[in-house]
Amino acid sequence: MKLIKCHTHKILLCFVFLTACQDSKPVYENKNALYGKNKNLVKLISDSSFSIHLSDSAIISESIQFLEDKDKKYVIFANYNKTALEFYNLKSGGLEFRYHFENNIRKAAGFYVHNMDSIFIYSDGLKLLLLSDLNGPIKTYDLSSAINDTKVMACSPMISASNSFYLIGDTLLYSGFKAGEPPTLSSPPRFYSAKLMLKTGSVKNLNKYPEIYNGHNWGGLHFREPYVTYNPEKQIYISSLPASHDLIITDLRTDTETAVCAGSNFVDKISSLDQPVSRDKIDKVVINKFFYKSGSYRNIIYDKYRDIYYRVVEYPSDEKEIDMYGLSDKRIGIIILNNKFEIIGETKLEHGESVWTYFVSPDGLCMLNYKNDNEENAKFDIFKLTKI
Template sequence: MKCINLKVYNLLFFLLLLSCTSNTNKIENRKKGKLQESMELAEIQTKSIVLDSNTSPKPQYIQIFEDENGLQNFTFLNTFNNSIYFYNYKTSEFIKKISYDQNGTEGIQMPLGYHIKNMDSIYIYNYSNLELLITNSKSKVLEKISLIGNHDFKKSSNVLLYYPQFFPGTSNPFIETNKELLLPAQYPRTLSDSLLSKIKFLQRVNLKNNKVTFNNVYPFSLYGNNYNWDDEIFTKVFTEIHPDGNKLIYSFPVSHDLYITTIGSDDYKVIYGGSNFAGTITSIDKKVKENTRDKIGQHIASQDLYASIKYDKFRKVFYRFLRKRITDASIHMQLKKQLIAVIIMDSNFNYLGETVIGASEEWNWQNTFVTEEGLNIEYLDRKDIAEENINFKIFIPKKIK
């Protein structure tokens, strides 16, 4: 009888312990405080580009495009007037703009990003219909490619339950290979375990026949077990092509590691790519009933979250962005107060160092790209009240003396 009671007691104790355990994923930084710094980012120059009266800083999307004459074009999307602007990157001089209708049979209602393959093949992502449009420099729409299997999501919202959505940005752009145009999308809703193996976030568009295929699911160790990552900031997938040209590198916001896959494969190689100072990243506790938007915002502000990863082929280093946690973040804490750090790694992902460049309210890290000059990051000049310029600070890695 005593033996039976002991078993019952142990079972009850186990169930009690289980019920008290928070259903959260705690992703620890196994190398925190153990890494040695040898390099830091050094600011070397500022590049300013004069804007017209219809344009403001923080454009939706930027692409550096080298034309057939070898001229390096700085291009950006102006969503106000449905135009792509072209400037000479070296001299900052305006060249031209291509404007598209917003309505009509060739209208582009909601352009969020684009990729210029050449002036006869300009791919524009129209979020209004979740489609990719092939256009030319004369503003003509040549072809339309559905990214949701030709379904009309306006008639059936359930379609969006099984397709990722592409939210392009300069920090997470289209990627062109010899055969395909890659769109690293994301699933912006809550990821349940039942969906985890079904949602493939990489959209691959064949450049010859425009066929769309899908690859790569969210890692179960990060997003499985019904962990609650109830905000799209956690499921954003930042992508860079590997220097060898046939692999992709994924930077998930909630992981100190990087996930590497061969294009077309669904297998990952996991390699450390974290910060020497970032702490444990924690999902949102499902048991907290007061998970309002303010509470979720407070939780986001209190986490170290990774972002864009960029390869610098001129210096053979990687840059990985980190949005640093705000200590003792309050419910009214604004994310623009988060400090932005840039981690430097060599071509084999060995840690070299990291530099805090400032707060998000001063640095639009979403607009970052690499040129021969260095790492370009948009700087928000508070003195430019009229918003007449878009400004970039340019950095290069230097050895710590």
């Protein structure tokens, strides 16, 4: 058996980044109002782990999902080599069944299982979304016209553990982005989330990038990637953007936004790239060093079992750390927020630990251990809250 580990986030950093033409702008500094002021009442500790025995050619990527169905708990992996979703029983750690979609959609790039009656498969290249159940296809949605609309800079869905679809009644929420920077401040609004109306197939853009992204060079890719989560009880959609200390909370009953500062104790300010926006090409080494020397934010995760939130922070690296660890994974931490979005703790993780592949279960925050040498098993460490 062979485990294929797929890291799309590392692939993103290897492109030459394109930006649009505009007059040079001063470097923007996004200061953290909570820098050094956050309380540390709790922390996350990993005290146990478990393994899932993967099938031949199963793919470990950011696109996994935890699902509770009746009395069973599943961890779902994509196996694109077999054009299937694989449902692993969390209790036994073994493969329970496969859902095949080989004749229904080509070039699948992501999935979302709301329940056994609502399974979504997304084809990024074709911009097609397939809705099906275990018996087969129900309907196909073409998102290309909405994504390619020239009147707005709409988002192209990115499906992963940190950028999932969310089905709410007959509406499907999704998030994503397009690479590059807007040409001018008067360019069409640029969105990173949208709603798909399943009954009509129409798309309504939802969240657009905040003001800090306008007129400054952020490199085009990493700092553009949105991270989202959903709280069904409060009907709120929460966004975490890499260049912002704030969380953006969208009330889906009114589509109104509220910004709440949720910055790290160890990231004072985030500055835009010290390059004029008029640069149409920037060397990837410059981009990578800018990324690793900058603080930034990633995943926002809602833990429904404990009614709290986790926000992933990427700490800035100095030259010594870059020389020691190279331009690989940055050291990260997890900010813990209560249900009022008040910070109650921040846990620094060790170098090499990552929150790219994860899910939340009744046991805690389960994160894939990438340092596991057994390629036939996916080993997950369970992180639990502990009072300080």
